[in-house]
Structure formats: structure tokens, C-alpha cells
Amino acid sequence: xxxxxxxxxxxxxxxxxxxxxxxxxxxxxxxxxxxxxxxxxxxxxxxxxxxxxxxxxxxxxxxxxxxxxxxxxxxxxxxxxxxxxxxxxxxxxxxxxxxxxxxxxxxxxxxxxxxxxxxxxxxxxxxxxxxxxxxxxxxxxxxxxxxxxxxxxxxxxxxxxxxxxxxxxxxxxxxxxxxxxxxxxxxxxxxxxxxxxxxxxxxxxxxxxxxxxxxxxxxxxxxxxxxxxxxxxxxxxxxxxxxxxxxxxxxxxxxxxxxxxxxxxxxxxxxxxxxxxxxxxxxxxxxxxxxxxxxxxxxxxxxxxxxxxxxxxxxxxxxxxxxxxxxxxxxxxxxxxxxxxxxxxxxxxxxxxxxxxxxxxxxxxxxxxxxxxxxxxxxxxxxxxx
Amino acid sequence: xxxxxxxxxxxxxxxxxxxxxxxxxxxxxxxxxxxxxxxxxxxxxxxxxxxxxxxxxxxxxxxxxxxxxxxxxxxxxxxxxxxxxxxxxxxxxxxxxxxxxxxxxxxxxxxxxxxxxxxxxxxxxxxxxxxxxxxxxxxxxxxxxxxxxxxxxxxxxxxxxxxxxxxxxxxxxxxxxxxxxxxxxxxxxxxxxxxxxxxxxxxxxxxxxxxxxxxxxxxxxxxxxxxxxxxxxxxxxxxxxxxxxxxxxxxxxxxxxxxxxxxxxxxxxxxxxxxxxxxxxxxxxxxxxxxxxxxxxxxxxxxxxxxxxxxxxxxxxxxxx
Numbered sequence: 001x002x003x004x005x006x007x008x009x010x011x012x013x014x015x016x017x018x019x020x021x022x023x024x025x026x027x028x029x030x031x032x033x034x035x036x037x038x039x040x041x042x043x044x045x046x047x048x049x050x051x052x053x054x055x056x057x058x059x060x061x062x063x064x065x066x067x068x069x070x071x072x073x074x075x076x077x078x079x080x081x082x083x084x085x086x087x088x089x090x091x092x093x094x095x096x097x098x099x100x101x102x103x104x105x106x107x108x109x110x111x112x113x114x115x116x117x118x119x120x121x122x123x124x125x126x127x128x129x130x131x132x133x134x135x136x137x138x139x140x141x142x143x144x145x146x147x148x149x150x151x152x153x154x155x156x157x158x159x160x161x162x163x164x165x166x167x168x169x170x171x172x173x174x175x176x177x178x179x180x181x182x183x184x185x186x187x188x189x190x191x192x193x194x195x196x197x198x199x200x201x202x203x204x205x206x207x208x209x210x211x212x213x214x215x216x217x218x219x220x221x222x223x224x225x226x227x228x229x230x231x232x233x234x235x236x237x238x239x240x241x242x243x244x245x246x247x248x249x250x251x252x253x254x255x256x257x258x259x260x261x262x263x264x265x266x267x268x269x270x271x272x273x274x275x276x277x278x279x280x281x282x283x284x285x286x287x288x289x290x291x292x293x294x295x296x297x298x299x300x301x302x303x304x305x306x307x308x309x310x311x312x313x314x315x316x317x318x319x320x321x322x323x324x325x326x327x328x329x330x331x332x333x334x335x336x337x338x339x340x341x342x343x344x345x346x347x348x349x350x351x352x353x354x355x356x357x358x359x360x361x362x363x364x365x366x367x368x369x370x371x372x373x374x375x376x377x378x379x380x381x382x383x384x385x386x
Numbered sequence: 387x388x389x390x391x392x393x394x395x396x397x398x399x400x401x402x403x404x405x406x407x408x409x410x411x412x413x414x415x416x417x418x419x420x421x422x423x424x425x426x427x428x429x430x431x432x433x434x435x436x437x438x439x440x441x442x443x444x445x446x447x448x449x450x451x452x453x454x455x456x457x458x459x460x461x462x463x464x465x466x467x468x469x470x471x472x473x474x475x476x477x478x479x480x481x482x483x484x485x486x487x488x489x490x491x492x493x494x495x496x497x498x499x500x501x502x503x504x505x506x507x508x509x510x511x512x513x514x515x516x517x518x519x520x521x522x523x524x525x526x527x528x529x530x531x532x533x534x535x536x537x538x539x540x541x542x543x544x545x546x547x548x549x550x551x552x553x554x555x556x557x558x559x560x561x562x563x564x565x566x567x568x569x570x571x572x573x574x575x576x577x578x579x580x581x582x583x584x585x586x587x588x589x590x591x592x593x594x595x596x597x598x599x600x601x602x603x604x605x606x607x608x609x610x611x612x613x614x615x616x617x618x619x620x621x622x623x624x625x626x627x628x629x630x631x632x633x634x635x636x637x638x639x640x641x642x643x644x645x646x647x648x649x650x651x652x653x654x655x656x657x658x659x660x661x662x663x664x665x666x667x668x669x670x671x672x673x674x675x676x677x678x679x680x681x682x683x684x685x686x687x688x689x690x691x692x693x694x695x696x697x698x699x700x701x702x703x704x705x706x707x
Binding site: 033039 | 464466536537540551553558
């Protein structure tokens with residue numbers, strides 16, 4: 001294995017591609033814990049990071065892994081962890097800490113079937129609502145879902161860029177299929193990869209108490225982030241805090257802080273929401289899918305088109321914030337949405353909310369363990385006789 | 387001579403008649419040390435047994451649907467809470483006894499199993515809590531010195547210098563760069579009535595310790611070395627041999643701490659103490675240590691073993707907790 005960041009064409013598994021994506025994005029710290037089906041990602045990082053001056057630490061559990069990447073981020077490194085199933089549940093408290101302390105970091109959740117230990121070696125998409133609401137309190141988060149090995153590479157880079165730009169934890173919702181599937185991956189030369197770095201405070205650290213690490217001065221709702229050791233006076237806390245970072249336990253401070261934490265993502269949804277259209281221009285029926293299932297859905301579209309049905313695919317790459325605008329637009333002109341997901345109905349509720357009765361919404365559900373066959377997705381369309 | 391032989395034979399006969407709790411047909415690897423540990427330990431009592439088991443090789447491979455190898459009630463839980471789960475079971479049992487719903491003289495043994503990952507690392511919090519609260523149970527850690535169920539990643543039980551898939555040896559590293567934490571001592575420091583370190587290589591010592599652990603009232607802890615042919619890289623027929631070699635090189639001293647008193651249960655005379663290289667050479671996970679650049683690593687390992695061993699000899703018979 002090379003001691004540099006890779007570029008060229010490779011044949012690799014999704015876990016490896018996600019690791020390389022992180023390295024290409026500038027990730028130099030990984031704190032993690034073995035758990036199927038994400039373990040190979042950690043294993044690759046344990047080999048690769050020491051070769052490029054990065055640090056890999058295996059922690060004693062997922063709670064510690066999540067805490068470690070927050071710490072590393074405050075030390076100025078782009079940091080990541082990867083986990084699955086029970087592991088992502090254990091990370092939830094510290095993900096909330098990452099949200100309130102506005103700590104850029106990336107959490108890869110290679111989804112397997114749940115609840116609990118569930119299906120450690122088999123696919124699931126049952127953690128999409130957990131990604132949104134898993135930690136307590138009001139917050140917004142960014143979550144992205146890759147559907148191919150190439151996308152594991154690409155989406156992890158996006159995740160780091162969003163994390164740095166918006167100062168927030170970003171969750172990458174991979175799944176067991178993408179993690180273990182081997183495909184061709186094209187890694188561009190380093191100079192062609194877009195890398196966003198967090199804003200840092202201008203000028204030398206001010207004397208005394210005059211530094212406001214949570215004050216936004218450029219109208220973006222995202223304050224510049226100093227790092228430990230730069231000399232700025234920092235107070236980082238999970239308590240509700242004012243612009244100085246000091247705990248302030250009252251309704252006014254809470255209102256201001258939580259509103260900004262949510263709005264910095266809500267009001268930038270147009271920038272963050274990534275979707276892909278496939279044969280949507282004249283579609284009367286839209287299949288909504290994400291992750292590996294989007295590939296079955298694409299196949300379903302082709303089969304339906306051969307039958308003369310005007311079916312298209314809306315692939316969600318960004319899961320959170322939700323693609324509200326896009327769904328609302330489509331709801332004005334299509335008659336049916338079919339939401340295909342490997343769970344008992346999670347994203348379908350979001351779609352229903354956005355469609356607001358303007359079209360029919362149906363769920364094509366699998367409960368984990370295997371992907372949809374294209375025919376299974378099509379069977380949700382009344383006109384299709386399978 | 388004849389008398390001791392007779393005595394030994396009797397012991398074996400008795401053991402052979404003890405109930406079988408882990409049946410054959412499970413899907414642990416051929417030569418797996420964990421299955422030997424679980425089976426032998428559960429022969430330490432004739433009382434009914436309830437088991438909780440953390441996620442790990444023992445759990446996964448003994449309970450593959452639609453079969454189970456367990457002849458006793460078995461509760462699988464998440465990775466970090468084998469000891470917490472058995473705490474609940476044991477507390478409920480005591481409560482039911484108190485309420486008169488279970489006869490006062492009814493005896494049930496509660497045994498929690500966990501691997502080294504589930505015990506040294508993620509499970510140490512719930513283990514510590516259960517030991518401190520004083521539940522009447524036995525915690526057994528089968529120690530195969532890495533996360534074997536997920537494919538050989540380092541744990542805090544992995545020995546210094548060993549290769550694992552997250553402590554790879556190569557140009558940047560000689561393998562794991564930390565020594566194992568001393569879990570038996572950590573548990574004994576909870577002032578529990580019985581804690582012991584054993585190896586499946588010396589099974590009579592193991593069963594004796596299991597009997598004691600199961601008999602005491604209150605928490606007991608057993609740390610059992612369970613060699614893993616896949617993870618340690620040795621032929622599967624060598625498991626017991628390697629379990630012995632660990633003891634004979636003083637890499638894995640056999641001892642117990644009963645009511646705070648430390649006792650070596652197998653003393654290795656200086657003349658018989660084997661060099662650590664014999665243990666290291668027997669396993670592929672240490673292969674890289676025999677490259678020229680890693681000579682000092684082996685020296686460091688030997689030095690640590692010698693220091694520890696001297697300390698154990700000095701402390702033998704002392705009340706340490």
C-alpha cells in the first residue's frame with residue numbers, strides 16, 4: 001500500500017472506499033471500535049493513517065470512540081468514526097454533544113438489520129430516523145447515503161466538507177451491501193478533490209475575557225472555530241451556553257442557541273440537499289429510494305418504462321435535512337410516490353408529510369436482511385402486473 | 387504413588403459424571419479454547435445454572451438458529467452488559483425467594499460469560515458495578531486476547547507486540563504497543579471473595595477454581611486463557627499445548643485471590659521456567675518479532691514477565707486486598 005493519498009482506478013469494497021474518501025478529504029484521526037459490518041473500515045484506517053501522519057486509536061467502546069473524535073476535532077484534526085447497529089446507539093449521547101458544541105466530525109453508520117443485535121451481517125436501512133432524532137433535544141443534523149462503492153468515496157468527502165462548513169457532526173448512512181460490495185472506484189488526483197476547511201478566528205487571541213468562540217460575525221450563523229493550543233480562551237461544554245461558551249441556564253440563552261443550531265442547517269438546506277433524478281421529466285409515478293435500494297429502484301424504472309409506464313426515480317443522497325422542496329415540486333405533477341426502503345416505513349412518513357395529500361404515497365418495505373428485487377418495488381404500482 | 391493415582395482417577399471419574407451444560411455440535415472453530423473453558427467451568431457444580439452471555443464468539447457460535455448448544459437457560463444481551471443482566475436475574479431470584487415464591491433452600495448458580503473485548507473493554511463498567519454491588523454470581527472471562535468474532539482486532543487483553551488487524555505490524559509499527567491490563571487484579575480490588583486466573587491448558591486447576599468460584603457466596607471472577615487457533619495463528623491441535631506453554635513461560639501465571647489472599651496455584655521452578663521465545667515462536671501473530679529490528683521488543687516482553695513473576699513470588703501467601 002502506498003504511503004500517499006491514492007489516485008487512479010481501484011477495485012475495492014465500500015468500507016475501503018469510505019476510508020480512502022476520508023483520507024482524501026483530509027481526515028487524519030480515526031477513533032473506533034470493531035463492529036460488523038463496519039470493521040474493515042477501521043482496519044483500513046489502522047493501516048493507512050500511520051502511513052500518512054495520521055492517528056488511529058481503537059477505543060474501548062463506541063461511547064469513547066465518539067468522544068475521542070470530538071476531542072480530536074477540537075485539536076484541529078478532521079476526525080471520523082465508523083460503526084453499526086448497537087454501536088451507533090451507544091454514540092447517540094456524544095453525537096448530541098457534537099451538535100451543541102458545533103464540532104465538525106463524520107460518523108459512518110454501516111446499517112445492518114435491527115433492533116438490538118439484530119442482523120449483524122445483513123443489510124438494513126432502519127436507522128434513518130435514529131440518525132435524525134437519536135440524541136435527545138431539538139437539533140438538526142446532516143445525513144448522507146451512498147448507493148455504490150464509488151459513492152462511498154465521494155459521499156464521505158462531501159460529509160467532511162459539510163461537517164467543516166456547517167460545524168456539525170455529519171452521519172454517513174452506509175449499509176451492509178455498500179460496505180461489503182466490491183466495485184470499481186475512481187479516485188481523482190488530490191488537487192482535483194474539493195476540500196472545505198472550517199473557518200478559524202482572525203488575528204491573535206485577544207487578552208482576557210474578550211474572545212467569543214460562539215459569536216457569528218459574518219452573517220452565516222456559523223462561528224469560526226479555534227483549536228486547542230492556538231492560545232484562544234475556550235470553554236467547550238454540553239450545557240446551554242452563551243457566545244463566550246460559558247454555561248447559561250435560562251430560556252433566553254437556550255432559545256438563541258438552539259434556534260441558531262437548527263437554523264444554520266434548515267436555512268442552508270438548498271445547499272445541503274443532494275438528490276438525483278432518473279427519468280423524472282415526464283414521470284407520473286416516482287420511486288423514492290436511497291442507499292443500495294436506489295439501484296434496485298433504477299432497475300425497476302427501466303422495467304416499468306419497457307412496459308410503457310411513466311415511472312422515474314428520485315434518489316436521495318442527502319437524507320437529512322429532508323428533500324422537502326423537491327418532493328413538494330414533484331407532488332404538484334405526479335400521481336403516485338412509491339417509497340422503497342429496508343425498514344417498516346420511515347422515510348415514507350417524511351414523503352407523506354411533504355406530499356400533503358396531493359398524490360398517493362405507497363411504501364415498499366423490506367424489514368432487513370436483503371435488498372428489494374426490482375419486481376417487489378414495482379408490485380407497489382397498481383398498473384404493474386408482475 | 388498408587389494412592390495419588392487412585393485419588394486422581396477418582397477426581398476424573400467425578401468430573402466425568404458432572405452434568406454437561408454445553409453440548410457438542412456447536413459451531414465454534416475446531417481447537418477453540420473458549421468452548422473448552424465454558425464446558426469445563428460448568429462442570430464445577432451440580433446445581434442448576436442460569437447463564438448470561440455477552441456478544442462474542444461463544445454466543446454467536448453456540449446459538450446459531452434454529453439450534454442452541456446450551457442445555458441451561460441462556461440470556462444473550464448486548465456487548466457491554468453480561469454482568470448487568472445477570473445482576474438483574476440474580477436480584478430477582480433473591481426477591482422471589484424473599485417473597486416465598488421460590489423455596490428458601492433452592493440453589494441456582496448464576497454465571498456470566500464474556501470474551502476479553504466484552505470484559506476488559508466495553509463491559510468493564512457493568513462488571514465493576516456488579517462486583518461492587520455484591521451479587522451472588524460468577525463472571526467468567528474467556529480471554530482469547532483480541533476481538534476474534536469480528537476478525538481479530540486488538541483489545542486491551544492483546545499482548546504487547548502481537549499483530550492484529552487494528553494493530554498491524556509493518557514499517558510503522560511492531561504490533562500492539564501496550565501491555566495487557568491486569569484484569570484479575572482489577573476485579574480482586576473490588577474486595578470480592580474469590581478471583582482467579584486460569585488456563586484451559588491446566589484444566590484440573592481450572593475446574594478446581596471453578597468449583598471454588600461457584601461455591602462462594604457473593605461475586606467471583608475467573609479469567610481463563612482461551613487460545614484461539616485462527617487469531618493466534620497456530621494449528622488447531624495445539625490449543626491445549628499452547629495453553630500450557632503460556633503458564634510454563636510465566637506469560638500467564640496461575641493464581642487465585644481468596645478473601646484477599648494471593649496464592650500462586652502453580653509455581654514454576656526457575657529451572658523449568660521456559661523462555662518467552664518458546665511461547666512467541668509457537669504463534670504466527672508474533673512472527674514479525676523475530677525480525678532483526680524487533681529484537682528489543684522480545685527483550686522488553688521477557689523483562690516484563692520476569693519482573694511480574696518475581697513480584698508474584700514475593701507476594702505469594704500475602705493478603706493483598
